Amino acid sequence: MMAASALAQQPAAHHWAIVLHGGAGTIERASMTPAREAAYRASLAQAIEAGAHVLDRGGSSLDAVEAAIRILEDDPLFNAGRGSDFAADGRNEMDAAIMDGSNLKAGAVGDVTRTRHPISLARAVMEKSPHVFLVGEGADAFSVYAGLEQADPSFFFTERRWQDLVRELKREGLPIPPRPAGAPPPPAVPAAEMESPDEHKYGTVGVVALDRAGNLAAGTSTGGTNAKRWGRVGDSPLIGAGTYASNKSCAVSATGTGEYFIRLTVARTVCALVEYKGLALQAAVDEVIHKEVTGLNGDGGVIAVAPDGQMAWSFNTAGMYRAKLAEGGKLEIGIYNDEP
Numbered sequence: 101m102m103a104a105s106a107l108a109q110q111p112a113a114h115h116w117a118i119v120l121h122g123g124a125g126t127i128e129r130a131s132m133t134p135a136r137e138a139a140y141r142a143s144l145a146q147a148i149e150a151g152a153h154v155l156d157r158g159g160s161s162l163d164a165v166e167a168a169i170r171i172l173e174d175d176p177l178f179n180a181g182r183g184s185d186f187a188a189d190g191r192n193e194m195d196a197a198i199m200d201g202s203n204l205k206a207g208a209v210g211d212v213t214r215t216r217h218p219i220s221l222a223r224a225v226m227e228k229s230p231h232v233f234l235v236g237e238g239a240d241a242f243s244v245y246a247g248l249e250q251a252d253p254s255f256f257f258t259e260r261r262w263q264d265l266v267r268e269l270k271r272e273g274l275p276i277p278p279r280p281a282g283a284p285p286p287p288a289v290p291a292a293e294m295e296s297p298d299e300h301k302y303g304t305v306g307v308v309a310l311d312r313a314g315n316l317a318a319g320t321s322t323g324g325t326n327a328k329r330w331g332r333v334g335d336s337p338l339i340g341a342g343t344y345a346s347n348k349s350c351a352v353s354a355t356g357t358g359e360y361f362i363r364l365t366v367a368r369t370v371c372a373l374v375e376y377k378g379l380a381l382q383a384a385v386d387e388v389i390h391k392e393v394t395g396l397n398g399d400g401g402v403i404a405v406a407p408d409g410q411m412a413w414s415f416n417t418a419g420m421y422r423a424k425l426a427e428g429g430k431l432e433i434g435i436y437n438d439e440p
């Protein structure tokens with residue numbers, strides 16, 4: 101039996117909480133079919149439930165973040181892993197980061213091309229290397245070394261994102277690269293959904309979680325932005341810009357046009373407002389999104405969770421795919437900006 105003094109030293113049990121995003125942007129009811137909307141809602145629910153399941157079994161926030169993101173990376177609806185946007189040279193270059201709020205350890209990768217689950221590669225950088233951030237060929241090579249599942253670049257190909265690339269390059273008057281080797285032949289008649297506008301530009305995924313031990317974690321994974329210059333890295337894998345977690349303040353994952361989020365170090369700024377100014381989490385995310393990001397004419401949003409279980413999201417776009425769930429609470433899913 102445990103002595104009373106030992107019992108007194110046990111940390112107070114925390115109720116777990118998890119928040120997830122699947123990208124922000126011009127996501128409007130008018131450009132969404134009921135079937136597509138239902139598919140997004142189902143995917144968001146599946147991913148957050150996978151993370152919640154880990155937390156409910158007493159698993160760590162890091163494991164929950166990774167589990168939920170792996171599902172979204174495999175889901176072609178989202179711009180991460182399979183279904184990633186293409187760079188202007190016709191390749192998928194993916195970025196991801198993960199951070200452990202309990203010790204500030206972090207791992208990140210930029211412009212990786214062959215790892216089925218970039219979030220797991222980010223975690224491997226954190227746990228199996230002395231570094232925080234690996235990019236390009238070196239990151240691809242480290243993925244093999246770390247024993248992660250490899251995928252042919254054509255695995256990440258989706259017709260929908262390819263058509264987004266072709267449309268954007270035409271609009272900019274830029275050369276259209278050949279269809280990637282191994283991609284399926286082009287459809288005879290483009291599906292109606294490929295004709296729909298902007299919405300596809302987004303779809304980065306991110307998850308933040310609090311576990312029962314009171315530890316926070318954040319993760320983000322993306323194919324970047326449509327028709328980006330190859331070699332470009334966005335905010336998602338930059339610790340402090342698109343991803344940050346500290347048990348002293350909060351865990352944050354961002355989505356939006358990364359260049360603004362980098363310049364404003366959005367994720368760390370949210371945490372700094374909580375840590376040094378004592379702002380409530382919702383006030384902190386609103387301040388950074390609606391004052392700072394909007395003030396620079398940037399677009400996007402963030403999700404966040406704090407050690408006391410506060411959950412928050414904020415975005416200045418027409419929509420952001422999002423979901424939240426806390427122990428004993430009800431699952432909330434939203435897409436448009438007129439939903440709670």
Ligand code: ASP
Nearest residue numbers: 304324334355356357358
């Ligand atoms: N933030 C991502 C990037 O700039 C894109 C997005 O979230 O839609 O790479």
